[in-house]
Amino acid sequence: MNKEVRTGDFVVPGDFLATAEEFVPDEGVYEEENAVYSSRTGIILKDIDSKKISVHPKTESPPVMKEGDIVIGRVDRINRQVANVDIAAVRGMENREIPFTGDSVIHISRISDDYVEDIEDELRPNDIVRARVVEVTKGSVDLSIEDDSLGVLVARCSECRGLLERQDSKLKCPNCGRVSSRKMADDYRKGLL
Numbered sequence: 001m002n003k004e005v006r007t008g009d010f011v012v013p014g015d016f017l018a019t020a021e022e023f024v025p026d027e028g029v030y031e032e033e034n035a036v037y038s039s040r041t042g043i044i045l046k047d048i049d050s051k052k053i054s055v056h057p058k059t060e061s062p063p064v065m066k067e068g069d070i071v072i073g074r075v076d077r078i079n080r081q082v083a084n085v086d087i088a089a090v091r092g093m094e095n096r097e098i099p100f101t102g103d104s105v106i107h108i109s110r111i112s113d114d115y116v117e118d119i120e121d122e123l124r125p126n127d128i129v130r131a132r133v134v135e136v137t138k139g140s141v142d143l144s145i146e147d148d149s150l151g152v153l154v155a156r157c158s159e160c161r162g163l164l165e166r167q168d169s170k171l172k173c174p175n176c177g178r179v180s181s182r183k184m185a186d187d188y189r190k191g192l193l
Helices: none
Strands: 017-018 029-032 037-038 044-047 054-057 070-079 081-090 103-107 128-136 140-144 153-154 165-167 168-172
Touching: 017 054, 029 054, 070 140
Parallel strands: 103 140
Antiparallel strands: 017 037, 029 037, 044 054, 070 081, 070 128, 081 103, 128 140, 128 153, 165 168
16 A cells, blocks of 8 residues: 655655546656656645646756757758757756757758758858757757847858858858858857857
8 A cells, every 4th residue: 555645745756646536647747557656856746726746856857958948059960951960058957968869950941031042051060059949859859040149159160170250241261261151140159158
């Protein structure tokens, strides 16, 4: 027989909380075979009025990306109409490692409101970008850099690897003089994430 749990009790993942007839699972819990269990370490909250039970974290949980989040990442590779991005941080959770292992991509249609003919005119491998999460599925994260505040934050010359400097709407390498274009964030190389 399972011990009755109360609001304020401390639980760990897998602890029995209630039967599914007593309470509806809410945040931090799951239902299995007509029983409700804790899915995280934390404190129980039983809402008698709504018949919901939840567990609020006692430990800091890893960041979970959701629609609307702003992320910082590095363009890993470009394939035809898609740029693959290695996400390094989620704004507001910069000090936490991201547990996501799927593909994070920027499709050519999510680079600008204007028509983009060649993705490599806007993004290149190793560019550091700020993007907005548009959709999160089990195996992928779709990103957008359409807003003025989104886009390339830091870019390097494809010839000499020097840091490119902004000159109006183009980028110029101070070392070799090469000029290139990117979809730059409005604060390109200002150091703000």
